[in-house]
Amino acid sequence: xxxxxxxxxxxxxxxxxxxxxxxxxxxxxxxxxxxxxxxxxxxxxxxxxxxxxxxxxxxxxxxxxxxxxxxxxxxxxxxxxxxxxxxxxxxxxxxxxxxxxxxxxxxxxxxxxx
Amino acid sequence: xxxxxxxxxxxxxxxxxxxxxxxxxxxxxxxxxxxxxxxxxxxxxxxxxxxxxxxxxxxxxxxxxxxxxxxxxxxxxxxxxxxxxxxxxxxxxxxxxxxxxxxxxxxxxxxxxxx
Numbered sequence: 485x486x487x488x489x490x491x492x493x494x495x496x497x498x499x500x501x502x503x504x505x506x507x508x509x510x511x512x513x514x515x516x517x518x519x520x521x522x523x524x525x526x527x528x529x530x531x532x533x534x535x536x537x538x539x540x541x542x543x544x545x546x547x548x549x550x551x552x553x554x555x556x557x558x559x560x561x562x563x564x565x566x567x568x569x570x571x572x573x574x575x576x577x578x579x580x581x582x583x584x585x586x587x588x589x590x591x592x593x594x595x596x597x598x
Numbered sequence: 599x600x601x602x603x604x605x606x607x608x609x610x611x612x613x614x615x616x617x618x619x620x621x622x623x624x625x626x627x628x629x630x631x632x633x634x635x636x637x638x639x640x641x642x643x644x645x646x647x648x649x650x651x652x653x654x655x656x657x658x659x660x661x662x663x664x665x666x667x668x669x670x671x672x673x674x675x676x677x678x679x680x681x682x683x684x685x686x687x688x689x690x691x692x693x694x695x696x697x698x699x700x701x702x703x704x705x706x707x708x709x710x711x712x713x
Contacts, residue, residue: 488640516699527688527704528641535699572641576700584629584695585654586702588641 486511486577490589497596503560505592507573510554517549517556520572522591528572532558563596570594600624602705604689610711611679619674619708621689629695630672631702632664633688641688647672648695679712686710 487510497503505519516535520528534540534547534556546559556575560567570591578585602623611617623630632644646654647666655664661683663675672689686709690702 518701520704527686527707530701530703533699533701574641574702584631584646584648584692584700584702585643586641586700590638590640 486514486575486587488573488575488587488589490571490573490592492590492592494593494595497563497594499563499565499596499598501563501596503563503567503594503596505558505560505571505573505594507556507558507575507589508554509556509573509575509577509587511575511577511587512551512554514551514554514575514577516576517547518574518576518586519545519547519558520574521567522570522572524569560594563594565596565598568595602689602691602703604687604705604708606708607706608709608711610713611676612713613679613681615679616675616677618676619687619689619710621672621674621705623670623672623689623691623703623705625691625693625703627691627693627703628669629692630666630669631690631692632672632674633690633704635686635688635707645674646695676710679710681712684710684712 519532522528532547548557573589574586629648645664665673689705692702
């Protein structure tokens with residue numbers, strides 16, 4: 485069973501702070517990693533993809549990947565109340581497969597208060 | 599229309615009804631997926647269609663029946679559902695599921711309530 489674990493939260497930060505979301509995964513052959521944002525009552529929205537070790541920055545978002553530690557994180561700088569949502573970590577662990585299956589964590593609920 | 603669309607957005611049905619969910623992707627992708635999202639549970643993959651061929655049935659009960667007539671359309675036929683099947687049903691598509699990158703894009707979902 486391939487598992488993706490996230491701290492369930494809720495995580496609460498003040499506006500302007502850095503929010504740090506963490507994810508660990510069980511399968512060492514995992515090759516691609518994704519962060520989705522899901523507002524209450526809405527569907528998941530892809531916000532970051534990362535495939536190699538290190539950092540990837542996109543605006544206020546930075547994804548960090550450490551395959552040796554089987555760890556991926558998402559940092560949100562200058563957090564805004566509009567960032568309040570549940571953040572889902574997803575991992576593609578089916579190397580060589582045509583299935584394209586993603587394994588999802590349960591999500592971390594983030595609240596940014598003004 | 600852009601992205602991935604789903605209809606209906608909300609559905610209430612009795613346990614003896616038959617209904618269908620529809621998904622359409624306007625992204626030119628090659629794979630489509632059905633997911634179920636229940637409260638307090640991770641997203642559960644139900645079915646995968648890659649290049650129109652069903653390639654995964656993730657131990658889904660037979661009361662859920664998928665259909666993929668072409669690479670842009672995906673249906674989920676429902677019959678004799680149970681109240682525990684009430685959930686948000688999400689459709690997703692991706693360009694290259696075998697390529698290792700496999701960014702999946704979701705539709706808005708159908709909120710299903712089974713009475």
